[in-house]
Amino acid sequence: MAEYTPSELLALVNASQVSAGDERVRAITARIVADLFRTIEAFQVTPNEFWSTMQWLTRLGQADMVGLITAGLGFDRLLDILEEEADQAAARAQGTPRAIEGPLYVAGAPSAQREVRLDEGNEGKGEVLVMEGRVLDLDGKPVPHASVDVWHCNELGRYSHFDPAQPDYNLRRRIETDADGNYRFRSFLPPGYAIPPDSPVSELFALLGRHGNRPAHIHFLVSGGGKRALTTQVNIPGDTFLDDDFAFATRDGLIVSLEKVERSTEYASLGVTGPFTHVRFDFVLQDALNDAEAVAASRYAAATA
Ligand code: MBD
Ligand code: FE
Numbered sequence: 001m002a003e004y005t006p007s008e009l010l011a012l013v014n015a016s017q018v019s020a021g022d023e024r025v026r027a028i029t030a031r032i033v034a035d036l037f038r039t040i041e042a043f044q045v046t047p048n049e050f051w052s053t054m055q056w057l058t059r060l061g062q063a064d065m066v067g068l069i070t071a072g073l074g075f076d077r078l079l080d081i082l083e084e085e086a087d088q089a090a091a092r093a094q095g096t097p098r099a100i101e102g103p104l105y106v107a108g109a110p111s112a113q114r115e116v117r118l119d120e121g122n123e124g125k126g127e128v129l130v131m132e133g134r135v136l137d138l139d140g141k142p143v144p145h146a147s148v149d150v151w152h153c154n155e156l157g158r159y160s161h162f163d164p165a166q167p168d169y170n171l172r173r174r175i176e177t178d179a180d181g182n183y184r185f186r187s188f189l190p191p192g193y194a195i196p197p198d199s200p201v202s203e204l205f206a207l208l209g210r211h212g213n214r215p216a217h218i219h220f221l222v223s224g225g226g227k228r229a230l231t232t233q234v235n236i237p238g239d240t241f242l243d244d245d246f247a248f249a250t251r252d253g254l255i256v257s258l259e260k261v262e263r264s265t266e267y268a269s270l271g272v273t274g275p276f277t278h279v280r281f282d283f284v285l286q287d288a289l290n291d292a293e294a295v296a297a298s299r300y301a302a303a304t305a
Contacts, residue, residue: 010037060200064162067103068201071247072212076100080249087286094138095284099233100249102219104159105298109149109172116173117270118150118187125155126188128276130267131218131256134181135283137227142181143285146224147296149174152190152217177224186270189277192216192241205246212246215239220283223296227285231299234281256281 004012014030040050060066070076080098087093119125135146151172153159160170171190175183195201195212205212216236223229235242235255242250256279263274288294297305 006037006041010034056200056203063200065103065196065199065201068195069204071100071102071249072195072201072205072210074248076102077248092286092289095228095286096222096230096232096282097251097253098231099251099254100247101221101231101299102233102247102249104162105149105151105219105221106161106169106172107298107301109151109169109174111147111174111176113176114178114182115184115270116175116186118152118171118173118185121167121170122154122188126190128272129187129189129279130184130261130270130272130276131187131279131281132182132184133280133282135177135183135222135224135285136181137225137285138287140284142177142179143225143227144177144179144181146177146181146183146222146227146283146285147174148177148183148283149221149296150185151219152187153193155188155191157191157193184267184270186267186272187218189236190216190218192239195246210246211244213241214245214247215241215250217250221296221298222283222285223294225285226288226294228288228293229296230283230285232283234279 010033013033014026017026039045060069077100080100083098084093135143135148137143149172151159154163154166154171158166160166160168160172171187173185175185177183193214195205202212216239217233218236219231219233221229221231233249233254235250237255237258242255259278259280261274261276261278264276264278265273267273267276292302292305295302295305
């Protein structure tokens with residue numbers, strides 16, 4: 001019926017239309033398809049290479065690992081950088097720096113007021129950690145009854161929910177700060193994270209000659225008082241991957257200081273008297289420009305709201 005050159009085919013694909021559709025989706029799709037056509041031509045990608053890649057994408061989705069690849073190829077950090085550039089242009093780049101959510105957040109963790117043991121059921125694993133601080137606004141005023149969602153990996157570097165060996169919400173909690181914005185929790189210093197071996201993600205990383213390690217970190221989703229919700233992570237100092245994170249997500253302002261405490265009676269309600277590692281860290285929230293900014297939602301929930 002019709003014979004096309006590659007560029008004629010591309011023009012036809014991108015021009016094809018029977019209803020309005022969505023202009024933005026049409027334009028972005030057209031660009032991506034054009035870039036892929038060109039890539040296939042430029043590298044003389046073979047049918048076997050193309051179809052094995054499509055099969056890899058299918059396996060990636062089936063393994064629920066799309067979010068690992070986006071992090072590993074820098075997209076998550078890119079989105080943060082662009083948001084920050086927009087903040088800077090609007091003269092609102094202040095407060096605690098954001099850091100990527102990553103693909104391993106789970107909403108609905110058990111909540112507690114002011115303090116909690118994150119490590120319930122994990123006694124004796126790792127070095128005892130007590131982390132505490134306040135949620136503040138840009139003026140340094142406390143945000144009362146703020147919500148601090150916290151999650152980290154287990155002693156093997158794996159996250160509950162994504163690891164069938166762990167109980168539901170293991171090492172995941174939500175803390176409501178007291179009237180002075182205070183939160184505190186007991187847990188253990190988590191190790192770093194590594195992408196699962198023998199997975200679609202590790203296959204690509206092997207072909208790229210890349211490692212898939214993240215330095216030790218703890219995730220937070222902080223909100224309250226109508227302030228702008230903050231998604232961030234803190235890093236534990238001394239990790240060899242601090243400046244070589246496979247997800248490019250570590251930041252200068254987010255490396256906490258560790259204080260070794262031999263004995264203290266201050267944390268008896270958390271079952272700790274010492275020795276333990278103490279971390280103090282305040283979360284400083286920006287003002288929200290609208291209601292949507294104030295809502296603490298995971299990236300998927302926020303995107304589909
Ligand atoms: C993680 O634990 C993580 O925090 C990110 C961003 C990506 C993969 C695993
Ligand atoms: Fe993580």
